[in-house]
Amino acid sequence: ILNVEQSPQSLHVQEGDSTNFTCSFPSSNFYALHWYRWETAKSPEALFVMTLNGDEKKKGRISATLNTKEGYSYLYIKGSQPEDSATYLCAFLKAAGNKLTFGGGTRVLVKP
């Protein structure tokens, strides 16, 4: 059983503040890490697919870093806005193939 842990489970952020949260995954047999954003009543939406140690990806105010040797990834939201409120999911891919193992998600609520 693969352990993909996300912390914290939830967090409240004041509008305009920046925040970050963590995804931990097994450091062995790493192939890729996916980040998804899931708004209530909508479909999960892809943010990033990360493959290289030290990789950093950015999409607007959201960015992510990857450390495959120690088995963690950070997702950052800069200058949070109410529309950033969502559950952010990471998913670990152990080997070439299609089997993603998801973490439990970090639920972000941005307060105006």
Added chain:
Amino acid sequence: ETGVTQTPRHLVMGMTNKKSLKCEQHLGHNAMYWYKQSAKKPLELMFVYNFKEQTENNSVPSRFSPECPNSSHLFLHLHTLQPEDSALYLCASSQGTGLETQYFGPGTRLLVL
């Protein structure tokens, strides 16, 4: 709109019923997936199909029976389900390998009475 549609969006069924969930993708992808999201649990992979062939069955009970007649359509046939099978069932598709982004449908919220 993600290009992946699911019907029905909501379903209530008794334990003796037989029902089917349908997923269709309009993205020209080769791989399709069924996921289950139970309350307070991570999203869990159920089945993977690549070019209509099943490549993953994540130890899913036989009361869930998938069918993939072509690369654009995926079904999940349900029979004699249990109340603990109540969950959100998500379909997804991708172009190919796990390095490719998966595109998710809106899900079917299933309640088994």
